[in-house]
Amino acid sequence: MATREAVAPRPGDPAITPELVAEHGLSPEEYEKIVEIVGREPTYTELGVFSALWSEHCGYKNSKPLLRRLPTEAPWVLQGPGENAGVIELGDGYAVAFKIESHNHPSAVEPYQGAATGVGGILRDVFTMGARPIAVLDSLRFGSLSSPRVRYLFSGVVKGIGDYGNCVGIPNIGGEVYFDEAYEGNPLVNAMAIGLMRTEELIRGEASGPGNPILAVGARTGRDGIHGATFASEELTEESDAKRPQVQVGDPFTEKLLLEASLELIRSGHIVGIQDMGAAGLASSSSEMAARSGTGVDIDTSLVPVREANMTPYEILLSESQERMLVVAKAGHEQEVVRILEKWELEAAVIGHVTDDGMYRVRENGVVVCEIPGEQLVKCPTYVREARESEAVKKLRAWKPGEAEYARADQDPAGVLKRLLGSPNIASRHWIYDQYDTTVRTNTVVAPGGDAGVLRVRNTKRGIAATVDCNGRYVYLNPKRGAMIAVAEAARNIVCVGARPRAITNNLNFGNPLKPEVYYQMREAVSGMAEACTAFETPVTGGNVSLYNENPSGAIYPTPTIGMVGVLDDVERHVTSYFKNEGDVILLLGESRDELGGSEYLKVEFDTVAGDAPQIDLAAEKRLQDAVVEMANASVLASAHDVSDGGLAVALVEAAICHPHGPRGADLDLSDDLPTASLLFGESQGRIVVSSAPGNAEKVEDIARRHGVPVRRIGTVGAAGGRFRLATPNRQIDADTADLADIYQNTIPRIMSAGAIEQG
Amino acid sequence: MRAAIVTFPGSNCDYDCYKALTDVIGAEAYFVWHREHDLKNPDLVILPGGFSYGDYLRAGAIARFSPIMTETIEFARAGGLVMGICNGFQVLCESHLLPGALVKNESLKFVGRSVYCRVENTETPFTSEYREGQVVKYHVAHGMGNYVADPETLDMLEADRRVVFRYCDANGNVTPEANPNGAARNIAGIINEAGNVLGLMPHPERSMEALLGSTDGVPLFDSIRRCIDERAGVGAGAA
Numbered sequence: 001m002a003t004r005e006a007v008a009p010r011p012g013d014p015a016i017t018p019e020l021v022a023e024h025g026l027s028p029e030e031y032e033k034i035v036e037i038v039g040r041e042p043t044y045t046e047l048g049v050f051s052a053l054w055s056e057h058c059g060y061k062n063s064k065p066l067l068r069r070l071p072t073e074a075p076w077v078l079q080g081p082g083e084n085a086g087v088i089e090l091g092d093g094y095a096v097a098f099k100i101e102s103h104n105h106p107s108a109v110e111p112y113q114g115a116a117t118g119v120g121g122i123l124r125d126v127f128t129m130g131a132r133p134i135a136v137l138d139s140l141r142f143g144s145l146s147s148p149r150v151r152y153l154f155s156g157v158v159k160g161i162g163d164y165g166n167c168v169g170i171p172n173i174g175g176e177v178y179f180d181e182a183y184e185g186n187p188l189v190n191a192m193a194i195g196l197m198r199t200e201e202l203i204r205g206e207a208s209g210p211g212n213p214i215l216a217v218g219a220r221t222g223r224d225g226i227h228g229a230t231f232a233s234e235e236l237t238e239e240s241d242a243k244r245p246q247v248q249v250g251d252p253f254t255e256k257l258l259l260e261a262s263l264e265l266i267r268s269g270h271i272v273g274i275q276d277m278g279a280a281g282l283a284s285s286s287s288e289m290a291a292r293s294g295t296g297v298d299i300d301t302s303l304v305p306v307r308e309a310n311m312t313p314y315e316i317l318l319s320e321s322q323e324r325m326l327v328v329a330k331a332g333h334e335q336e337v338v339r340i341l342e343k344w345e346l347e348a349a350v351i352g353h354v355t356d357d358g359m360y361r362v363r364e365n366g367v368v369v370c371e372i373p374g375e376q377l378v379k380c381p382t383y384v385r386e387a388r389e390s391e392a393v394k395k396l397r398a399w400k401p402g403e404a405e406y407a408r409a410d411q412d413p414a415g416v417l418k419r420l421l422g423s424p425n426i427a428s429r430h431w432i433y434d435q436y437d438t439t440v441r442t443n444t445v446v447a448p449g450g451d452a453g454v455l456r457v458r459n460t461k462r463g464i465a466a467t468v469d470c471n472g473r474y475v476y477l478n479p480k481r482g483a484m485i486a487v488a489e490a491a492r493n494i495v496c497v498g499a500r501p502r503a504i505t506n507n508l509n510f511g512n513p514l515k516p517e518v519y520y521q522m523r524e525a526v527s528g529m530a531e532a533c534t535a536f537e538t539p540v541t542g543g544n545v546s547l548y549n550e551n552p553s554g555a556i557y558p559t560p561t562i563g564m565v566g567v568l569d570d571v572e573r574h575v576t577s578y579f580k581n582e583g584d585v586i587l588l589l590g591e592s593r594d595e596l597g598g599s600e601y602l603k604v605e606f607d608t609v610a611g612d613a614p615q616i617d618l619a620a621e622k623r624l625q626d627a628v629v630e631m632a633n634a635s636v637l638a639s640a641h642d643v644s645d646g647g648l649a650v651a652l653v654e655a656a657i658c659h660p661h662g663p664r665g666a667d668l669d670l671s672d673d674l675p676t677a678s679l680l681f682g683e684s685q686g687r688i689v690v691s692s693a694p695g696n697a698e699k700v701e702d703i704a705r706r707h708g709v710p711v712r713r714i715g716t717v718g719a720a721g722g723r724f725r726l727a728t729p730n731r732q733i734d735a736d737t738a739d740l741a742d743i744y745q746n747t748i749p750r751i752m753s754a755g756a757i758e759q760g
Numbered sequence: 761m762r763a764a765i766v767t768f769p770g771s772n773c774d775y776d777c778y779k780a781l782t783d784v785i786g787a788e789a790y791f792v793w794h795r796e797h798d799l800k801n802p803d804l805v806i807l808p809g810g811f812s813y814g815d816y817l818r819a820g821a822i823a824r825f826s827p828i829m830t831e832t833i834e835f836a837r838a839g840g841l842v843m844g845i846c847n848g849f850q851v852l853c854e855s856h857l858l859p860g861a862l863v864k865n866e867s868l869k870f871v872g873r874s875v876y877c878r879v880e881n882t883e884t885p886f887t888s889e890y891r892e893g894q895v896v897k898y899h900v901a902h903g904m905g906n907y908v909a910d911p912e913t914l915d916m917l918e919a920d921r922r923v924v925f926r927y928c929d930a931n932g933n934v935t936p937e938a939n940p941n942g943a944a945r946n947i948a949g950i951i952n953e954a955g956n957v958l959g960l961m962p963h964p965e966r967s968m969e970a971l972l973g974s975t976d977g978v979p980l981f982d983s984i985r986r987c988i989d990e991r992a993g994v995g996a997g998a999a
Contacts (some may be wrong), residue, residue: 015920073899120985159869159870162870162872163870163903166811166870166872166901166903167770167772167814167815168772169772169773169810169811251772251814252811252814253811253813253814253815253816254814256769256770256772257769257770280917335896344769345769353938430873433872434869434871434872434873435869435870435871435872436870436872437872437901438872438901439871439872439899439901439963439966439972440772440773440776440809440901440966441775441776442776442779442780442965442966442968442969442972443972444972446972456971458779571971584884660874661930
């Protein structure tokens with residue numbers, strides 16, 4: 001056992017009271033445990049450190065037992081959960097690091113900085129693994145766009161993501177956004193980053209080698225973001241706006257310097273470990289690095305470069321000032337490390353060293369103010385909570401559409417189609433990604449707007465595909481099935497560009513886990529995700545949990561966002577989503593069913609969110625994925641596009657109108673014996689619309705049949721500027737593609753330029 | 761051809777220029793850190809895109825005081841070829857190697873998308889491999905690309921055929937809709953009086969490979985090589 005130094009309360013620190021403990025988000029039982037661990041009453045500094053590391057954000061206290069169910073292994077996984085980012089093997093000596101992270105709470109009160117620093121943090125997670133960031137994606141949720149406050153949040157978040165990534169020079173290659181009242185007041189901002197490295201450059205966040213010096217690198221430490229991790233682990237209330245000072249301020253220029261300096265440091269061989277000072281700042285980075293290596297640390301906060309005078313150890317440890325890194329150098333190599341950082345005009349200071357006694361020890365001017373057995377500190381107590389499905393949701397799920405719901409599509413199929421194309425949940429997102437640099441670094445093969453983003457990998461023939469997906473409405477109505485669908489949709493998007501799905505990172509956005517109905521959603525969603533990931537051989541390599549996403553009127557839709565990465569062996573064979581040439585054959589893979597539950601059709605036409613989520617057959621999805629990858633590799637596809645929100649009719653219009661040189665016509669004949677509403681606008685899973693040159697259509701059919709995937713020819717591609725004609729057994733749609741394109745392309749820009757934007 | 765690519769803190773298109781020159785054009789290229797004072801005898805100096813000094817104060821306003829700018833200005837005054845792309849264009853204007861200024865986009869938003877440009881003058885070292893009036897597809901990615909100058913300067917630029925690229929639609933029509941940032945008279949790129957310094961907002965270095973959607977940037981770099989070869993007396997056939 002290590003020798004313990006005398007730790008006395010620091011003069012000026014508040015006394016430890018039950019109220020103070022509660023304010024730190026710790027229960028009386030947890031406090032008892034802390035007393036047991038430190039063997040006395042904790043100091044104020046120690047209480048702060050425990051509070052941060054035992055928050056949901058850092059400690060996964062309510063989610064860890066559930067997360068154990070997720071598959072995490074495959075031969076190509078080089079690094080699973082527990083590190084700064086997951087890593088998979090790409091081939092040809094390259095590896096891909098990737099991770100998704102939320103910045104929901106900060107973005108709810110300060111959208112621009114909240115979102116910007118979300119991008120900054122996830123980029124650091126990737127480059128601290130030794131990988132150069134090559135792409136970002138974003139998954140966003142907001143309330144209804146009819147609200148001026150929502151428009152303020154939406155435009156601020158998009159500008160924040162753009163300004164940060166654009167400045168650092170990382171292309172945005174995809175994303176998703178939904179608008180629904182369920183996210184009013186509690187938007188979701190999940191950012192994903194992807195990095196590329198040579199396999200041998202992989203480095204981990206470790207503090208090994210007793211005696212090795214620990215350096216604080218990059219921006220100075222200020223008072224911003226103190227208790228951000230704890231703030232992220234509580235519900236948003238009317239008073240949350242007062243927590244704006246807890247939102248950090250980002251500086252992408254420093255980030256860019258930090259990125260270049262970190263990669264140079266890692267390649268220099270002068271360091272043993274590096275980690276972002278992200279959530280819970282110095283406290284979590286130093287304790288997590290030590291825990292991974294089974295070592296201790298001894299750091300002195302008076303050596304940390306600060307930007308404000310008179311900061312206490314408590315503040316320095318918990319500050320979430322951005323663009324800072326913790327580096328463990330090899331003893332004797334400090335000067336080389338500092339020289340590299342100076343070249344990039346960055347500051348570095350030795351603040352302590354690695355020890356062999358396993359103690360997490362912090363000093364102020366040499367006086368010990370915090371001493372905690374490190375292993376205990378990072379072992380946050382975990383809980384299995386009470387789970388009970390909400391009766392209201394059960395009732396909603398049992399709901400079946402009636403005559404009125406079916407009749408609307410029969411009465412006015414073209415009108416419904418246009419209204420769906422004009423729904424902010426379906427309309428083109430170019431208003432967003434036109435504010436992002438999507439082509440910097442000159443690797444972008446498929447930019448945002450396709451089913452998945454695609455990057456080429458220089459010096460190889462390979463490509464990387466990535467997407468983010470989750471339909472929260474489905475998860476709300478049926479958590480297990482909804483989570484399966486999220487994984488399946490991500491995989492369909494990946495195969496639609498010709499890539500093979502490889503692994504996922506997940507962002508579990510839920511409400512308050514202490515509410516049994518929320519915990520039920522978490523439990524069921526994670527188990528559905530686990531089943532789907534196992535079926536598709538796409539293990540989980542890491543992610544983020546964001547709980548307490550609630551506003552005064554209740555929890556958000558449960559939103560377990562899936563960030564999926566796929567690999568193309570030959571990037572020249574990538575496939576895009578839009579129809580190409582007049583006369584090409586249009587085919588439907590998969591089967592349509594009579595299901596309307598949770599559809600955008602019900603929401604737009606009847607303001608109804610009810611019914612069961614669509615059925616999902618994981619084995620059939622896997623067959624579909626394999627078939628489409630084989631078609632892409634055989635170069636028999638002209639286009640491939642996943643059928644999702646808005647159903648088959650919307651997918652067909654999108655494929656027709658999204659050609660970069662203007663809309664293409666289409667002549668379609670859907671002969672299924674289904675109600676018009678389900679046939680055109682139902683959201684049955686497992687469907688992909690493909691097109692191929694007439695000479696290749698038979699090959700497409702052969703491959704589909706060999707994989708046991710239902711396939712049928714449903715039409716032909718028309719001329720540039722031609723009409724969109726779609727016949728069902730008893731209805732006709734005949735529309736001008738220019739009109740359809742105008743609705744699709746201009747809905748969001750019109751809303752954003754017409755409506756006031758108010759901070760509210 | 762030897763190209764020096766100046767890297768400022770915050771440059772982020774330096775690598776793209778390097779790959780365009782070395783992988784596609786087959787030229788020699790190297791980076792010069794902004795604090796250096798030696799361009800190492802190049803044929804061409806590129807000021808790349810990015811956010812030098814985070815665009816703090818004003819895009820390009822701090823970079824113009826970087827040590828290497830002294831040599832860059834000398835090089836330009838001696839007739840050396842200098843090309844500033846995006847942030848590099850902003851630095852050239854701030855350094856008074858080019859007239860006018862680049863201010864915030866009219867939309868007040870960053871704009872990142874592909875645009876069409878019309879080649880207005882092919883009698884420059886940068887455009888000789890294009891056809892007069894050729895419509896090219898480039899990417900833009902900037903928050904401050906709105907070119908402004910007083911009317912006399914704009915008239916002078918047009919009269920002297922110093923407007924080299926103008927935003928247009930796919931058919932070459934110069935329309936307000938085709939203008940991504942509100943630039944005066946749809947100006948995308950201009951040249952100095954001596955004809956050896958080009959500044960442009962679009963990124964020709966991103967339009968070098970069919971896989972990435974456009975090869976319309978290739979003739980620009982080929983033009984530069986041809987000019988350099990001709991100056992060296994190699995003759996036009998060598999391009």
